[in-house]
Amino acid sequence: MPRRKRYPKLPNGFGSIKYLGKGRHFPYGVFPPVTEFNEDGKAISPKALCYVDDWMKGFRVLTAYKAGDYVPGYELQLEDGKDFSGNDLAAELIKEVRRIDKSNAAIQPEKTFEEVYNDFYEYKYKTDKSKIYSDSTRRATVFGFKHLKPLHKKEFRSLKFADLQSALTDSKLSHSSQEQLLSLLHQIYNYADLFELCDKDYSAHLQIMIPDDDRHGVPFSDSDLEKLWKHKDDPTIEMLIIMCYSGFRINEYPGLEINVEMGYFKGGIKTRASKNRVVPIHSGILPLVKNRLERDGKIIGDTQAFRKEMYAALEKYGITHHRPHDCRHTFSMLLERYKVHDNDRKRMLGHSFNGDVTNEVYGHRSLEDLREEIEKIKICY
Incomplete structure (x- = not known):
């Protein structure tokens, strides 16, 4: 037929x-x-x-x-x-x-990418009442839009695959951050298709052209951890220590819910297992977390600026060069070293249970259960 x-x-x-x-x-x-x-x-x-x-x-x-x-x-x-x-x-x-005279109000000029994004944001977070989104989700959306600046003023309907792929690749962000941009583009094109603002979903075949940094990393050595604790009064080192003992990705920290009274972090943005996961604040870093919030009013500012500060601080104190993601690998190493239950390790890192229905669906662990596990990590510096 x-x-x-x-x-x-x-x-x-x-x-x-x-x-x-x-x-x-x-x-x-x-x-x-x-x-x-x-x-x-x-x-x-x-x-x-x-x-x-x-x-x-x-x-x-x-x-x-x-x-x-x-x-x-x-x-x-x-x-x-x-x-x-x-x-x-x-x-x-x-x-x-x-080509009809644009003074004819009946024919509207084509919207730019920025205008379609603004309409999408309004629709998702204000018009559509079927879901409630966290502040971290909203911040992730804004983060993604800011890093797609080359597209902002272009006519949305005129955009093609090459325009989107170039904006994604030229962002120079980490793999996990580019995943946020890719997710946002998929969402915007779903919205645009719904309201007939595009001829085709050009986001469908976009690819991230760099290795997944979630799978490769080198934990801080014991001697490097000792140096970090020795210089914990340096605000940059202070943040690195917090990251090594909580395990979130660097771009997740700005959107975290931080409850000092109850002693936990909550958030995450990458996968279903990562989102809204709870990680107790280890007692060893609780004073550092309180100090940052009282001094700066937030846990971290511009993550790109922090990367530069981190590399300079590591060199200054003679600590082995590392990337921010190595802090996450350090947290994983510490959980394994101190024999934290494997399922709780997955929960705190935001890893999936790979089809283990018993733990994924029926594994109910309280904040105190997780706190008991994370406190197994000993800080001897």
Whole structure:
């Protein structure tokens, strides 16, 4: 059976032509632009102008509607549209529509990537009430947008795969940070497809072109840990110690929920197992955490700036060169060395249970259970 032709997306504010299914004598519904919204800001679908048996007829109806010439029954006067290959005729007609004087308020100019992002953000976090998102999730969304700056002012519909891939690769972020950008692009294109703001999901085949830094790392040695504790009064070293004894990825710290009274961190952004995981604050680093919050009002600022400060501090104090992610490997090493239960180690690192239903679904561990495990780590410096 021959496949039904795919027609190009229509310009913003032009209306829509919807295929209603085979078996109908008039399978295409022709709808004017959306002009009304409900209390939650969701579009109220307008009534169809008419129903036609040919997509090109629908296109002509909308063209007449935009010109103010449409009257009920106009579609009955139209001949069948021409059979064409590759949608060339439709594409040319749409280009012509887009050249209509922009002073005509009925035809809206194409939105930029930034404008589509703002609409998406409003829809996800304010309009759609079906989910409640944490502050860390919101911050991750803003983080991703800021690092896609080359796309901000470009017309969204004109973007192609190469534009998106270039913005992702040129961000120069770590693998885990690029995963955030990739996730955001997928979400924006899902939104854009829903509201007919794009012709194709060009985010579908994007790839991260650097190795996954979550799988490679070198823990701090005992002698390096000793040097870290010796210089804990240095704010940069102070943060490195906190990271070595809590195990979050560097880009997760800005969005963490930190409860000093109850003594825990909560957050995470990478995978389902990572998100909203709870890690007790080890008693050895609790004074450092309190000190940072009281002094700086936050646990960490710009993570890119911190990386530079970290490398300078390690060199200053004669500590082996490490990357921020090595702190996470150090935490994993300490959990293993002090025989923390393997399942609790996975919980605190945000690793999946790989099909172990008993622990993944039925493993219920309280904050105090986890605190008892993390306190097995001895700090002897």
